[in-house]
Amino acid sequence: GDSVTQMEGPVTLSEEAFLTINCTYTATGYPSLFWYVQYPGEGLQLLLKATKADDKGSNKGFEATYRKETTSFHLEKGSVQVSDSAVYFCALSPNQAGTALIFGKGTTLSVSS
């Protein structure tokens, strides 16, 4: 079945460092891909999305490009802030009406000043 694999955390960075969180997927067909963020004590918020190959999703300085050839959707940010400390989840949605999201295990990011 479809699945998402994320790099193991936690990721610990200093403020202004470059961030990469790796995400690869296995899917039949052409899924949509998402990054969700969960700040401490809060629910899941959509960070960015991409719906087809070579699409780049971006939001709040974060970017991810849908790479069909490598089945990847890595999350990047050029300069992280302390406020980016959170858990990041990569997810996919098979492109069938209303189907459930499939999440990776999540990667905890901790940014220190």
Next chain:
Amino acid sequence: EPEVTQTPSHQVTQMGQEVILRCVPISNHLYFYWYRQILGQKVEFLVSFYNNEISEKSEIFDDQFSVERPDGSNFTLKIRSTKLEDSAMYFCASLHNGGSYNEQFFGPGTRLTVL
């Protein structure tokens, strides 16, 4: 901006008791979901609901679970006889339609603690 709401934010119950978790999805959305997240683990799908019936469910969603949309706004998850391993954060989500974006909007979650 419309949002998904969930009540209560935290529920503590004794093992074997019934609990009902409540959600109010975004008003013009058509698909509704429950997910759960056991502490420190990934988010897992439980069930989806469309057109007043279950459209998909996972292996986790066994006979002790049920969902209902009792009126035009609420969407509930009932656990008939809670177990210790049901302790988790439960998230409700809704989706406007089944188009290719499939962007689900999540509520803030209900933390269920079974003692």
